[in-house]
Each structure stands twice: as C-alpha cells, then as structure tokens.
Amino acid sequence: MDPVILAQQATDILVPALPLVYAGGKAVADRGKEVLGDMIYEKAFEKLGRESAERATLLLKKINPKIGSSLEKALKKVSGNPEDSAAKEDLQKEILKLLRENPDLAREIEFTINFNVENIDQLAVGNYNNFFKFETPSGDEFIKIIEYLDQRRTEARNQEILNRYNPSNLPYYPEKLKQFVTQNRAEELRKYLTYLENHRILLLSGIGGVGKSTLARALVDLRPINVPEPFWFNFNQNQNAKLGDILEKLAAYMKAPEIASFKAERREPGKTDVDKLTGELHRRSEIWIIFDDLSTILEDQRFADTEIKLLFSSLRYNTHNAKIITTSRILPMLENGESLLDVVEDEEKQNLKGLRKDFAVDYLASNGLEDVEPKKLEELTTGVDGHPLALKLLVELIKEFGVKDTLEDLSMYQESKDDTIKKARKLFDKLAGEEKELLEHVSVYREPVDIKGLKEMFTENTPINSVKKLIDKSLLETDHNGRYWLHPLVQEFSYEDLKYKKETHLIAYNYYKSLNLPENPTKKEDLQLAIEAHDHACKAEEYDLAATIILRSNIHYLLDLWGNPRTLIEMCEKLLPKDHFKDEPILKDKQIHGAVLGNLGLSYSHLGEPRKAIEYYEQALKIAREIGDRRNEGNRLRNLGSAHYILGEIRKAIEYYEQALKISRQISDRRGEDIDLGNLGNAYSDLGESRKAIEFLKQSLAIGKAIEDPRIIGFCEQKLKELEGSDE
Known part of the structure; x- marks a missing residue:
C-alpha cells in the first residue's frame, strides 16, 4: 500500500483515541503495551466502539516502540485538540516519516489497519464462519493473517495442548511457493476453511499436478492457534504402508503409546486399536490429520487394504474432534457404498481446478x-x-x-x-530434452534420494550439470538439504517412457544395497533401505536376490518380532507366482523357496489364520523333503503341530510334534529336541494326561538347563509346578 495512504488511514484511526490514551502525556505510553492496551479497553470501548478501540490499541502497540520526540509532540498536540486540522496534518507527516524509515513497521500496521482484529482472533481459535462474515480476504491479506497467526502461536507456545504432541514432518514448502499458493488460491482457502467449520473430513480432489498437496499445506498455516502442527502422512511416499505403520506414527505424534500397544503384544492391529485412536481423538481438543495422495492406495475408488479401510471408516463414522484433510485424484468410497465424506458436493464443486x-x-x-x-x-x-x-x-x-x-x-x-494432463505431458516431453533419459532413470525411486542416488542413474549420455538444469526447469524437486525427488506427475510421465525398466531397477537395487542399515534396528523404518532394495530387485525380476535380502538382513525375524507380519507377507508374496502352490516357482533356489513359504506360514499364524498357515507349511514341508533338508523338515513339522494345536486339534498336533522330535534326535538338533519335548508336554497337559506331560516336560527342562535357555527353563518349571501341584 502507498505509505501516504497508509499514514492517512493510521491518523484517522488514532485521532479519536488519542485524547483518552495521551491524557497523561508520554509517561502513559512508556508504561508499556499492556497498560496502554488496558487504558484503551477501559476508557475507549464505550466511546469509540469495540472495533475502533481494538484497531487503535493494536496500532499504538506497533508504533509505541518507535515513537520519537517529533512524533510524540504531534501526538500530544492532537490529543489536546482532535479537531485541529493543522495538528492532524502534522501527525500524518510524522507517521509517514516513521513508515518510510521503517518499511517492516509499515507492513505490520497495514495489516492492523486493513483487518477487523476481533474477527481475526475468532479465526485464530477456530471460529471460521464469524471470521468470514466480512469481505473475502485477498491473497496478500491471507499472507498477513498467516503472519499474525504465527505471532499468536509464538505467544501460545507453552500452552498445555501444544505440549501434548510431537512435531510432524511437513512437506518442503519454500517461501516463494507459499506466497504463490496463498495469494492465488485465496478463494479456495476461504472455501475450505469455512467447510472445516462444520465438517470433520475435507477432500481436496482434482487431476494430478493441480496443486492439491500445496493447497493442503497452505491450509496448515491458517489453522487455529491452539491446534498443534498437523500430522501429515504421504501415501505416495509410503506405498507399502499398513495400518500398523500409520497407528505407530500417530501414537508417536500424539504421545499416546497405548495406540500402538499391538507392537508390544506382537500382533497385527485391528478394530480395537483403531477404536483406541478415535477414542483418544474424542477426548482431546481439535487436531488436524492430513492424508496426502490417498488415491495411491485406492482401487476403483475403494480401499485396497482392509485394515486401512477400517481406519477411515472409523474416522468417518465415530465421534471425535479431529479434522481429517485428504488429497486424492478420485473420491474415496467405503465398503457400504457410502462416500468417505459426510457431505458430498456436486462434482463441479468437489474438484480443485486450475488457477484463474x-x-x-x-x-x-x-x-x-x-x-x-x-x-x-x-x-x-x-x-x-x-x-x-x-x-x-x-x-x-x-x-x-x-x-x-x-x-x-x-x-x-x-x-x-487433448485434456489438461495430456497437454502437460506434451510440454514435459519437449522441456525434458537431453535430460529426459536421466529423469526416466530417476523415476524408479519411490522416495527421495541423496545426490549419490541420482548419480547412480547417470549414463555416458548424461549432460554436465544435468541435476542443476532439471531443478532450474522445475522437473526435479529438492529440499536444498541433499534430498531429491520428482513431482508425482513428472515421475509418472518419465516412468511410462523408461525402456529398460528391469535394468534400471537393478541399478536402484545396487544403490540401496550399498547403503548401511542401522547397527541395532528397533523399528520397521530402520529397515527401509533393505525394503527398498527388495522392491527394486523384484521389479528387476531378480527374485533370488530379493529373497536373499529378507533372509540375510534377518528381516523375517525382525518384522515378526516387531509385530509387522503384513509387511513380511507383502514382501514374500512378491517372490511367488500368481498361484502360490500350482504355478511354476519364480525362485531358482528351492531351499529359499521353501523358506519363503515357511515365513508366510508363520506370518499367517501370527495373524490368527492357522488354516492358511497350514497350507504354506505343507508346501514348505514338501520342498524340504524333496531336497533332503532335514533341519527345515523338522521345523515345518513343528510349525504344523503348532498350527493344529491353535485349532484345538491336539491329537493331530502331537503326531507332528513326534515326527519333529524324531528328526531333531536324528540330526542332533538339541534346541529343536528341547522345543519338541516341551510342545509334547504342553499338548498332553491339555489332554489331561498329566503323567505323560510331566515326563516330556522333565526331559525338556534337562536339555534347557544343558543348553542354558532361560525361556524353556522358565516355561517347563512353571508348567511342572502346576501339574505336580494338581496331582497332590
């Protein structure tokens, strides 16, 4: 705004209030902002009205630290006689001088002058509808609102509610993009903020590349001051994510470990765990949860993953205080045919369009x-x-x-x-030029990589400074902290044109294999490099390499230990043909093929699906016998016994345990023998045959002590105590 106009407006706001504020001269101004504000609130509200008094309060708070002797003189003069036109003109000149000397101050007071502060404060605490009763803010005005809200958040940083949450990883949002989105999407921002006043779930839909994610990110800056930094989950960058992954991240974000109790219990999450989440969301004040690129996990508008569908159904139908913001190319539908949204507007209103x-x-x-x-x-x-x-x-x-x-x-x-996406595609093809080959190679990466990952994709045809050129052309994204990725639409275009997909995925596999995993991994994310290497090996159709990653990195054991059987199932299923039991195996090594089948059996057993587990154990047993792998033959027999035991088929379980025990003794597998004896003792105990049970448990206890296995020792001693006590 022109400083002359701004000075005039400031004078018009201040003059009516000055007789009240400056009754005691400069000493009153020196008493501090709070005293100055109190004086106006006490004396000016009645005479000036709330809106004028609040504007004068904020304006004086901004100017007060910069008041010099000449401005002080002009203020005193007007406060003595507000009708003195010469005094008002002098005051305007002094304010103009101050603004020209302090451009930052000019921007601050422009915000104060142009807005109804009471309404902005209503926005700050979440009363969006009241805020938008006055004229629709422009893009520039939204920027000022964001600055004001940031200031209020700083003041409220120590509020208890903000301390109950951990920071979330929001997407990279450079200042230039922030300015652009906020200024040019003002109408959409107003619309969606108003919508959030009365609805729990907001969907930002539209064609790829139209700006759904950046608009969601812009909304984050306009959230109420008492709402913590939102939880943000990007499905495009977490394409293998399961319900457990989402709940675990939400538990960390909300500082609510009970939401992830399934981890300690070594089981897959289900309805009980989702209910814990929505219950916690109901007990707490408003928070925002953003699910970006939801269409990644949808098939024909419906959720491909049953457990994740359970999460969104709960968020849709249960009572809670969260605001759920989703971005998706298509409208998500639930199993009952209803929309994820509680109110579905017509298609024209639902889709985000291009810029005006x-x-x-x-x-x-x-x-x-x-x-x-x-x-x-x-x-x-x-x-x-x-x-x-x-x-x-x-x-x-x-x-x-x-x-x-x-x-x-x-x-x-x-x-x-041509439709818009096809036009964007043709523009991309022309702009990519000689760097197109590099873009095609980089498109195989599912998540951001470092500069080493980019350089792995260089060929003898890659131009010098190609990375810089691609960034300059807006074809390669970066956070300027060493991470690089492609815009989803650019990635889609590039991957479609990649001719040698298998060879390029093999390069990506070698890149991830060259990176070191944490020495002591404690969660699934610590294994992500190995998971990515496995995925690329599968896409390169190097299935034995992919299987080796699971076995050598001990992924099967760790994922089982941490309660992630679904992730292990997904990884193992990529190593099997379409029909797991009838089609020709795609793994060349039969022993590895048997191990994969065995791991699938264990995973389904831990998911509470013993019948399905038995199918895989039987196939794994068949392979072990075919190749003469006695140790794994014993393992599969033992697994089959445990699966039948879970089903309550105790006699059948005993048959398998006895076969496993015979093999353990033949190959001198002391630990296997110990487990088999313990299993038999436990099974006979369930049948009420205490004498047999005690016999097997005592043998197991003796071996357990010999090999110093505390778990077996503890189990046997406890079981024997129960059985011998009951005999008495």
Whole structure:
C-alpha cells in the first residue's frame, strides 16, 4: 500500500483515541503495551466502539516502540485538540516519516489497519464462519493473517495442548511457493476453511499436478492457534504402508503409546486399536490429520487394504474432534457404498481446478515473462487450463523456445482437444530434452534420494550439470538439504517412457544395497533401505536376490518380532507366482523357496489364520523333503503341530510334534529336541494326561538347563509346578 495512504488511514484511526490514551502525556505510553492496551479497553470501548478501540490499541502497540520526540509532540498536540486540522496534518507527516524509515513497521500496521482484529482472533481459535462474515480476504491479506497467526502461536507456545504432541514432518514448502499458493488460491482457502467449520473430513480432489498437496499445506498455516502442527502422512511416499505403520506414527505424534500397544503384544492391529485412536481423538481438543495422495492406495475408488479401510471408516463414522484433510485424484468410497465424506458436493464443486486466468497470468509475468504482452500470456494460460505444473513448464519452455513456438504447440493441442494432463505431458516431453533419459532413470525411486542416488542413474549420455538444469526447469524437486525427488506427475510421465525398466531397477537395487542399515534396528523404518532394495530387485525380476535380502538382513525375524507380519507377507508374496502352490516357482533356489513359504506360514499364524498357515507349511514341508533338508523338515513339522494345536486339534498336533522330535534326535538338533519335548508336554497337559506331560516336560527342562535357555527353563518349571501341584 502507498505509505501516504497508509499514514492517512493510521491518523484517522488514532485521532479519536488519542485524547483518552495521551491524557497523561508520554509517561502513559512508556508504561508499556499492556497498560496502554488496558487504558484503551477501559476508557475507549464505550466511546469509540469495540472495533475502533481494538484497531487503535493494536496500532499504538506497533508504533509505541518507535515513537520519537517529533512524533510524540504531534501526538500530544492532537490529543489536546482532535479537531485541529493543522495538528492532524502534522501527525500524518510524522507517521509517514516513521513508515518510510521503517518499511517492516509499515507492513505490520497495514495489516492492523486493513483487518477487523476481533474477527481475526475468532479465526485464530477456530471460529471460521464469524471470521468470514466480512469481505473475502485477498491473497496478500491471507499472507498477513498467516503472519499474525504465527505471532499468536509464538505467544501460545507453552500452552498445555501444544505440549501434548510431537512435531510432524511437513512437506518442503519454500517461501516463494507459499506466497504463490496463498495469494492465488485465496478463494479456495476461504472455501475450505469455512467447510472445516462444520465438517470433520475435507477432500481436496482434482487431476494430478493441480496443486492439491500445496493447497493442503497452505491450509496448515491458517489453522487455529491452539491446534498443534498437523500430522501429515504421504501415501505416495509410503506405498507399502499398513495400518500398523500409520497407528505407530500417530501414537508417536500424539504421545499416546497405548495406540500402538499391538507392537508390544506382537500382533497385527485391528478394530480395537483403531477404536483406541478415535477414542483418544474424542477426548482431546481439535487436531488436524492430513492424508496426502490417498488415491495411491485406492482401487476403483475403494480401499485396497482392509485394515486401512477400517481406519477411515472409523474416522468417518465415530465421534471425535479431529479434522481429517485428504488429497486424492478420485473420491474415496467405503465398503457400504457410502462416500468417505459426510457431505458430498456436486462434482463441479468437489474438484480443485486450475488457477484463474488473472492469477495464472500474474504467475507467468512474475516468473520472468513480464515482457510478454498480456494478451499472449492469457492465451498461454488458457491453453493449459491454468494447470500449476503446466504453468511451471511453460515458463521454462518460453525461455528456451520463445512465445511464438510455444503458442503454436498449444494451438495444436487445442485442435486435438487433448485434456489438461495430456497437454502437460506434451510440454514435459519437449522441456525434458537431453535430460529426459536421466529423469526416466530417476523415476524408479519411490522416495527421495541423496545426490549419490541420482548419480547412480547417470549414463555416458548424461549432460554436465544435468541435476542443476532439471531443478532450474522445475522437473526435479529438492529440499536444498541433499534430498531429491520428482513431482508425482513428472515421475509418472518419465516412468511410462523408461525402456529398460528391469535394468534400471537393478541399478536402484545396487544403490540401496550399498547403503548401511542401522547397527541395532528397533523399528520397521530402520529397515527401509533393505525394503527398498527388495522392491527394486523384484521389479528387476531378480527374485533370488530379493529373497536373499529378507533372509540375510534377518528381516523375517525382525518384522515378526516387531509385530509387522503384513509387511513380511507383502514382501514374500512378491517372490511367488500368481498361484502360490500350482504355478511354476519364480525362485531358482528351492531351499529359499521353501523358506519363503515357511515365513508366510508363520506370518499367517501370527495373524490368527492357522488354516492358511497350514497350507504354506505343507508346501514348505514338501520342498524340504524333496531336497533332503532335514533341519527345515523338522521345523515345518513343528510349525504344523503348532498350527493344529491353535485349532484345538491336539491329537493331530502331537503326531507332528513326534515326527519333529524324531528328526531333531536324528540330526542332533538339541534346541529343536528341547522345543519338541516341551510342545509334547504342553499338548498332553491339555489332554489331561498329566503323567505323560510331566515326563516330556522333565526331559525338556534337562536339555534347557544343558543348553542354558532361560525361556524353556522358565516355561517347563512353571508348567511342572502346576501339574505336580494338581496331582497332590
């Protein structure tokens, strides 16, 4: 705003309040902001009205630290006679001088002058509807609101509610992008904030690259001051995520370990655990939970994963105080055919569109195309329907090929009536140029990588400074802290064109294999490098390499230990043919094939599906006998016994335990023998045959002491105590 106009407006706000504020001269101003504010609130409300008094209060709070002798003199003069036009003119000149000397102060008081502070404070505590009763804020005004809310959050940092949450990892959001989104999506921000006033679940939908994630990120800055930094989960970067992964992260975020109690109990989470989450959300004050790129886990609008569907059904139907913000290309549907949203608007309102023409033109002009005539800029923005990614590509295309050439391309696309995504695709193809090969190779990565990961994808054809060029062309994203990734749409375009997918995935496999896992992993995330290596080996169709990762990195044991059987199942299933039992195996090593089947059996057993586990154990047993693997033959017999025991088929279990015991003794497997004896003792105990049970348990206890296994010793001693006590 022009400083002259700002000075005039400031004078108009201050003059009515000055007789009250400056009754005691400068000494009153020196008593501090709180005293100054109290005086206005006490004396000015009645005479000036709440809105005028609050504006004067805030304006004086901003100016007070900068008041010099000449401004003090002008203030005193007006406070003595508010009707003195010469005094008011002098005051205006002094304020103008102050603003020109302090540009930052000018911006601060512009915010104060232009807004109804009472309404902004209502927004700050979540009363969005009251806030939007006055004229719709512009983009620039939203920036000022964000600054004000940030200031209020700083003041409220020690509030108890904010201390009950751990920080969340929000997506990289550079200041330039923040300014752009906030300024050019003001109408959408107002709409969605108003929607959140009365609804628990907000969906930002629309075609790829239209800016759903950045708009969700912009909403974060406008959240109420007593709402902590939101929980943000990106499904595109966590494509293998299971319900347990989400609950574990939410438990850490909310500092509520009981939500992840399934981990300590070594089981998969279910309805009980989801109910714990929604119960906690009901007990607490408002928080925001953002699920980004939900369409990644949808198939024909429905959730592909049963457990994750359970989570979203609970968030949809149960009572709680969370605001759930989701982004998705398509509208998610639940099993009963109802929408994830409690209110579904018509399609036109539901989808996020491209930028309005004036905003899109302004974007192009402010990104190096200010010399292009406005009419041509309008043609360019219309040609790509205001699509944000397409606009970014246009900027670089025009710099490289010129306006005329680019307009001709767009004209050709218009004639063929291509949709927006196809237009963006053609712009990408042209802009990628000689770096296209590198983009195609990088597109195999599912998550951000470091510069080493990028360089692994270099070929003899990769141009010098290609990374910098791709960043400059807006085709490669970076957080400027050593992490690089592709925009999801750019990744999609690039991967489609990648000719040698298997070979490139093998390069990615070798890259991840070269990275060191933590020495003492304690959670699934610590194994992510190995999980990524496994995924790339499978996509390279190097299945034996992928299986080796599971076995050598001890992933099967650790995931089982931490209660992640679903993750292990997903990894193992990639190593088997479509029909796990009838089709030709894709693993060359039969022993590894048997181990994979055995791990699947264990995982399904831990999920409480013993019948399914038995199918895998029987196939694994068949392979062990075929290749003469006596140790694993014993293991599979032991597994089959345990599965039948769970089903209550005790006699059947004993048959398998006896066969396993025979093999353990033949191959001198003392630990296996110990387990088999203990299993037999336990089984006979359940049948009420105490004498046999005691006989087997005593043998197991003796071996347990010999091999110094405290778990077996403890189990046997406890069981014997119970049995011998009952005999008495």
